[in-house]
Amino acid sequence: MxxxxxxxxxxxxxxxxxxxxxxxxxxxxxxxxxxxxxxxxxxxxxxxxxxxxxxxxxxxxxxxxxxxxxxxxxxxxxxxxxxxxxxxxxxxxxxxxxxxxxxxxxxxxxxxxxxxxGFNHRYHNSIIEAKALVDSGLLGDIICARGVYGKAGTVNFESEWRNDAELSGGGILLDQGIHMLDLMHYFLGEFSSVKSVVDTLAWSGIQVEDNAFAIFETDRGQIASLHSSATQWHHRFNLDIVCTNGCVVLDGLITSTRSYGEERLTYYRKDLNAKTGKLGRPSEHTLCFTEDFSWDIEIKEFHDVLTGAKPLRNGTIDDALYVMQMIEQIYAAGRRGGN
Ligand SMILES: NC(=O)c1ccc[n+]([C@@H]2O[C@H](COP(=O)([O-])OP(=O)(O)OC[C@H]3O[C@@H](n4cnc5c(N)ncnc54)[C@H](O)[C@@H]3O)[C@@H](O)[C@H]2O)c1
The missing domain is CATH 3.40.50.720 (NAD(P)-binding Rossmann-like Domain)
Structure with missing residues (x-):
């Protein structure tokens, strides 16, 4: 075009x-x-x-x-x-x-x-850098990933369309946890088993979950755990990717409101040499991002695909289907009665 x-x-x-x-x-x-x-x-x-x-x-x-x-x-x-x-x-x-x-x-x-x-989290700077770092092999193979994505809630939280099951289809997991699940799929590939607990623990006026806890395992024995929460009472995004020779820690996510804090990527390599005096505190490398370019990168990618400049790599129907299947498995395996 x-x-x-x-x-x-x-x-x-x-x-x-x-x-x-x-x-x-x-x-x-x-x-x-x-x-x-x-x-x-x-x-x-x-x-x-x-x-x-x-x-x-x-x-x-x-x-x-x-x-x-x-x-x-x-x-x-x-x-x-x-x-x-x-x-x-x-x-x-x-x-x-x-x-x-x-x-x-x-x-x-x-x-x-x-x-x-629109799985736009893949385009956040910390995610782009973490993916490149993990794919470079510097830290070894992924052993496990641990993600927390939490919301503070608002005065009108219970009356938001997001918590109306007819309009939304699900609660915090479908609304926000879905991004973390997409990232886990992005980093670790496909999972072969799921264990979960899904419940409405505090927001008594909603029909959908306000918390979902899930643990996944791949065929290669890698573990991912997720806590998606609407009772964090504070906006929070954390993702640790633990590898055989080091670890990447993502903390915060730059958004327009800045309510998830600064977006930081810290990584360190395994250092078992006690003589350096650094046992338990290996040298850390930290990148801090202060601008959110995710929306621009994502729309550019859409345009590049429309003009034939690039194939569609992210946010495909198969990515979408995979993450929805994960969500249905989490719901099926763990739904409890609510408060
Ligand atoms: N990618 C992300 O990070 C991200 C973040 C927030 C929301 N979302 C998604 O974006 C979508 C919208 O969320 P939002 O936060 O903008 O909600 P919103 O309530 O701010 O906006 C939704 C708008 O859609 C309009 N609308 C609803 N039904 C319509 C219809 N049938 N025809 C025309 N207009 C209609 C509403 O009047 C409203 O203005 C949701 O699917 C949500 O999950 C994605």
Missing amino acids: DRKVKTVIIGMGRMGRLRYDALKRHGGFEIVAICDTRDSNLDGFAERKFHDWQECLESVELDAVIVCTYNAFIPEIVCSALKRGYHVFSEKPPGRNVADTLTMKAALESSGRILKF
Whole structure:
């Protein structure tokens, strides 16, 4: 494609606006329309406006659709856009369950178009550097990974659409833990077993889980553990990747609100020489990142795929399906009664 990609955004809430800004910064997209059921979310934009996504897709000449609605509407919009011959970038999660994701996979396969999902954590600086470090072999082979992703919650937490099972399909694991699961899949590959506990421990007014604990094992005996929490009472992101000759520790995640703290990558190599006096405190190397380029890198990758410059490597339908299957296994293996 040697012209700008004519694009519409459906869902102009927080993510729709964030994607809008990234498309504008990129410059290779022309936003031809925006759509939201709520008038107030369309105010202040100069583009053509729609309240009904079907009318929007029927009325506008376009190449690509960006889907940023509530989870429940993602599969129908994605399938409809693909069937009309448009490329699609959709927010995560890929629908509410595996069945939704399989429906989108079938629509994709018969469309010959591009479908990419917004697993944007792969594009954070600390993740990019950690992946390069682990892949370089400097630290040896991965033994295990330990991830914590926690939210503080808000005054309106219980009434948010995210905690309405019909609209979201699940709780904190599907909303936020899914990013950590995607990273574990990214670093460790496929898992062969899952143990879990999933419960609603403190938010009495919600129908979905506020905590999920899971332990996975690969065929090669590597272990990954995850705690996804809406009762951290503080925003928190931590991922340790422990290898045979060293360790990478990711702490914090740069976001627009800076509420997850600074984004730091620390790594150190095994040092068993007690004579150096460093036993237990090997030399550490720390990188600290203060800017979030993840949205820009992700949109650039989408554009590169549309123009044929690169193949689609991240956020594929198979990545999406794999992570949804992990989530369904976690739910099936560990769901308890709630508070
Ligand atoms: N990639 C990430 O890191 C990330 C972060 C946050 C949210 N998300 C995902 O992005 C999506 C949107 O989340 P958000 O935080 O922007 O929520 P939000 O509530 O801020 O925005 C959702 C918007 O979609 C609109 N909408 C809902 N149904 C619609 C429909 N049928 N047609 C048109 N508009 C519709 C709503 O009016 C609202 O403006 C969710 O799927 C969420 O899981 C991804």
